[in-house]
Amino acid sequence: AQSVTQLDSQVPVFEEAPVELRCNYSSSVSVYLFWYVQYPNQGLQLLLKYLSGSTLVKGINGFEAEFNKSQTSFHLRKPSVHISDTAEYFCAVSDGRGSQGNLIFGKGTKLSVKP
Amino acid sequence: NAGVTQTPKFQVLKTGQSMTLQCAQDMNHNSMYWYRQDPGMGLRLIYYSASEGTTDKGEVPNGYNVSRLNKREFSLRLESAAPSQTSVYFCASTPSGVSYNEQFFGPGTRLTVL
Numbered sequence: 001a002q003s004v005t006q007l008d009s010q011v012p013v014f015e016e017a018p019v020e021l022r023c024n025y026s027s028s029v030s031v032y033l034f035w036y037v038q039y040p041n042q043g044l045q046l047l048l049k050y051l052s053g054s055t056l057v058k059g060i061n062g063f064e065a066e067f068n069k070s071q072t073s074f075h076l077r078k079p080s081v082h083i084s085d086t087a088e089y090f091c092a093v094s095d096g097r098g099s100q101g102n103l104i105f106g107k108g109t110k111l112s113v114k115p
Numbered sequence: 116n117a118g119v120t121q122t123p124k125f126q127v128l129k130t131g132q133s134m135t136l137q138c139a140q141d142m143n144h145n146s147m148y149w150y151r152q153d154p155g156m157g158l159r160l161i162y163y164s165a166s167e168g169t170t171d172k173g174e175v176p177n178g179y180n181v182s183r184l185n186k187r188e189f190s191l192r193l194e195s196a197a198p199s200q201t202s203v204y205f206c207a208s209t210p211s212g213v214s215y216n217e218q219f220f221g222p223g224t225r226l227t228v229l
Contacts, residue, residue: 107157
């Protein structure tokens, strides 16, 4: 069964500093990976996804993630964060059963951006 | 397009009361899901429906029932609420005919059971 590990439960960072949120998944023959963001008191919205092709994926709000098959990782990065990036971020992997299946979510990383 | 909508947004129940959480999507998606979110636990799947007329248990189904009323609507029922069911509940949906299960989420229902 697929699993997802988000290595940091909380990441504090100062405004305009770079940030990396780490995500590792259990290996599979084919894998689709996602990052979702949840702003306070809101639902989850898709930040970016990796389906195939280029291992560097760009998303909304200046975020990007790199798919690394050998390390089974899909870390999320942003070169310069803003106060408005304060949110909880979830990494997810498809369980391989397509639209009949599910997403497996990590436990989330709370990003706190301080002025 | 409203996307995925959930009602109510907030609810307070007493132990033993029942209630139904409603979810609807207007994107013609086949698959729909119910999750609960608790601090430090991420999202845990309660039930899902891969298509109209089918439902399956997820990771934490005990204490819940679901109904896929039609393609648009998927409701979650708590027959006898318990304090352990205090949580934020999210509904989600996925388009049909795709291999990668990208999910679209509603805004959530915040439930407190006293």
